[in-house]
Amino acid sequence: MEYSITETKKRFNSSVIVIGAQCYLDKFYQNLGFVPEGEMYLEDNIPHMTMRWSLKKF
Numbered sequence: 001m002e003y004s005i006t007e008t009k010k011r012f013n014s015s016v017i018v019i020g021a022q023c024y025l026d027k028f029y030q031n032l033g034f035v036p037e038g039e040m041y042l043e044d045n046i047p048h049m050t051m052r053w054s055l056k057k058f
Contacts, residue, residue, distance in 0.1 A: 005053065015055035023047040041058055 008017055021029050023040055026049065030036070034051035041048055 005032065008018075009055065019051050019053075020048045021051045023049055026051070038052040 005017060008014055017034075018026075019029070019034065020043060021034070024047075026036060029051050032053070034053045037050045037052050039049075
C-alpha cells in the first residue's frame with residue numbers, strides 16, 4: 001500500500017487519494033494516514049467507507 005501511495009503521488013502528481021475501503025480494514029488504512037469520510041455503504045454486500053489521504057503541507 002505504501003508503494004501504491006508513492007506511485008500515485010508520482011504518476012498523477014496528486015496530493016489527495018480517495019479510496020473505497022472495506023470497513024474491517026479501517027485501522028490499517030488509518031495507520032497509513034487515510035481518514036474516514038461519510039457514512040458506511042454496501043458494495044457487493046460488503047460494508048465499505050470512503051477514506052481520504054492528503055499530503056501534509058507545512
